[in-house]
Amino acid sequence: PSPHASQEIKNANEAARFNPAVAASAAMPVLTMLAEDAEAKYGDSRRWSAVLVPLTTLVLPAVTFGSFVLYSFQEDAFWRLVPGTKRGLEAEAAWREHPIFANSQDPMEGLVNPDDFEKGLEEAWEAAKPAGSTVTVKDKLKELSTQNNPHFQSWKQLSA
DSSP, rough: OOHHHHHHHHHHHHHOOOHHHHHHHHHHHHHHHHHHOOOHHHHHHHHHHHHHHHHHIIIIHHEEEEEEEETOOOOTTTTTTSSOOOHHHHHHHHHSSTTTTTTTOOTTTTOOOOOHHHHHHHHHHHHHHOTTTOOOOHHHHHHHHHSSSGGGGGHHHOOO
């Protein structure tokens, strides 16, 4: 055979090879005709209701409430909400060990120049204080650092 004829034979062989992707795309419309309509039948809803109603009204609430009751009787229940719990103090100590958070409770933490802040505070107090007042900024800051009230507990630990 001539070179032209051998090329035609080669092209015919390539065209006759089976391609599964082409076959699958040709079969898709036929498969969709076989499927049933998407509709709820009367028996299906009763079957699902028989399972879901007791599950959602009896079993899930009982498991949830039971778990909550068991959790609430633990020593460290709600440790994030109740200050001074053992687990809360351990978590706080763990955060204080990290160098970035070591001084995060310090009110002067993050100030570029704390001395400038204190100097400005003294100047503002001297300008705003009532006549004859003997209160100084340093004395007041020292007094505030030793407060003993519940809203000041975390700062109290720093001053101790």
